Amino acid sequence: MSLLPPRRLTLAAALPLVLLAGGCSYLEGGSTAADPDSADCEPFREWQDTEGGTVNVYASIRDVEADRLESAWADFASCTGIDIQYEGTGEFEAQIQVMVDGGNAPDxxxxPQPGLLERFASAGDLLPLPxxxxxxxxxxFSEDWLNYTTVDGEMYGVPLGANVKSFVWYSPSYFADNGYEVPETWDDMIELSDAIVEAGDKPWCAGIESGDATGWPATDWVENVMLRENGPDVYDQWVSHEIPFDDEAVVDALDRVDTILRNPDYVNGGYGDVQSIATTAFQEAGLPILENQCAMHxxxxxxxANWPEGTEVGEDGDVFAFNMPPIDPEIGTPVLGGGEFVGAFSDRPEVVAFQEYLATAGFADSRASEGAWIxxxxxxxxDTLQAPTDRLGAEVLRDPDAVFRFDGADIMPAAVGAGTFWRGMVNWINGDSTEETLTYIEDSWPSS
Structure with a gap:
């Protein structure tokens, strides 16, 4: 996925579209939606009494992933006559506040962050779920997932997509050709990295550039290590600020991340030195794996969704993934995850109908069938999951024995999780010490 300017796409499902420069589109005059009485429209019958209308949607999902989202709800739009106007941007976290403050909130x-959703809910901008x-x-959805959108006893959001944020991507053929095996422990992973260095290759590639959200991929490293070193209880205490951000447990976790991300022998395959991580777009960061310029990402x-068209994803394919191995065997193999939640700023019938549809298994299956999503x-x-890694991720999320925790930065107050934590990690990649970085983030934590 390349970094492209934000775009607005208008979709009314099966209606013919005329594409304009820059990815915009409009409906040709005189076109009609699908026959609402047809068998194809049966799954959407309960929402047809809304009699159309327009729903504006704003999100951070863009490019190929945005196209797949729109395809997933195309039949709903066509059969209900509801016009879904979608805009995806890399500056969502900053611009959604501007839109709300300016009286121009989307429907x-x-x-992507429960902490950000909570901020709008607490301010009275977001509406409780009808x-x-x-x-x-x-x-x-399970109670755990619903709790992420519950504020003062009211539910303000519906889970949408989910993801596993503990994957390590690699090339099965590169591993096989060099006699490397998927590591089962953190120590195994370090031994593997050292062996790759000894062979003259770079074991890791990374990139944390993401527009206004630059820095977030580095926070995933810290969260994964915090969970694996300390277990879910300490992780929860850190996320809720029951222990300070510069607690010794966090220092140890960032120091462990340092052994990979700031190790000049390990990174940044295909792009440059350690500092190149800060300027490498996260969408592009793993692509050197396909050229054997790095071994893991x-x-x-x-x-x-970011692998080029034609890339075979699978255990015997061009790329595959494994869950980051455990550090402490007594903790087991934790799973760090994330996702999006659908919140509403308006409650017109068509908005309620679309939000309800997005909460159904029918939408989940439709989007999953488009690929690269769980x-x-x-x-x-x-069975709707096309990629082996999608099924792997879904099975990991469903595993009752897995130690699952949501991305910590997404739960923390937005000023930290989507602010100083991101910026602090950029500064850390660029040379700030662990102590400087964690003190900077700790000092930014809201007092109330």
């Missing part, structure tokens, strides 16, 4: 927003949406969400399951919906049909 729906897909929040009863039909809440009931649909409660029927499909830590990035979420959603990265499957959901935490308990009724997701695993």
């Amino acid at each position: 729906l927003a897909f929040f 009863d039909p949406v809440r009931e649909q969400a409660e029927a499909g 830590m990035m979420g399951s959603f990265y499957a 959901s935490a919906h308990q009724d997701l049909d695993l």
